[in-house]
Amino acid sequence: MAGGHPCRLRFSRCRFGKHPPYRDPVLPPYNGLMGPDDKICYCYHVSFRKLYHYALRNKLQKASQLSDCLGAGTGCGWCIPVLKRIHEAVQSGRQGPRIDMTPEEYADARQRYIENKEPKNSFD
Ligand code: FES
Numbered sequence: 001m002a003g004g005h006p007c008r009l010r011f012s013r014c015r016f017g018k019h020p021p022y023r024d025p026v027l028p029p030y031n032g033l034m035g036p037d038d039k040i041c042y043c044y045h046v047s048f049r050k051l052y053h054y055a056l057r058n059k060l061q062k063a064s065q066l067s068d069c070l071g072a073g074t075g076c077g078w079c080i081p082v083l084k085r086i087h088e089a090v091q092s093g094r095q096g097p098r099i100d101m102t103p104e105e106y107a108d109a110r111q112r113y114i115e116n117k118e119p120k121n122s123f124d
Contacts, residue, residue: 034099034106040082042110043075048096051083055090063087064123073123078110080121 030036036049046069054060054069063084067073073080085097099106 030098032102034101034103036096038103038106040086041070041072041075041079042107043079044071046070046072046079048086048099051086052090052096055087060087060090062123076110076114077120077122078113080123084123 034040034048036052037047039045040048040051051066051069051072055066058065058068060066063080063086064073066083066087073083082097082099089095089097101109
């Protein structure tokens, strides 16, 4: 077998005892604030966890490459600042960024962004 351990268990305990149990690197304490399963990109329904793991697995060079994860950031642009923070956290080996808003506040802020036709955020 070429490289790696035969168990191929990435998300549960390795039965050969070679790999430590999987720990989710995404989870900062969030106590009612935006959590790992909350949507970051409302246009394409992409969760925080999905984006974080995509960045982690694919070792992205630029935050804009997160758009390859189900199109995140390619709609209204609201989520781009958060995508940049996720990319930055992954690059520096930290847990996902804590977003100091509840999911409802985040959704409301995005709604206002759309209604007010604010200038579109960009990855630059
Ligand atoms: S919320 Fe992500 S592009 Fe609109």
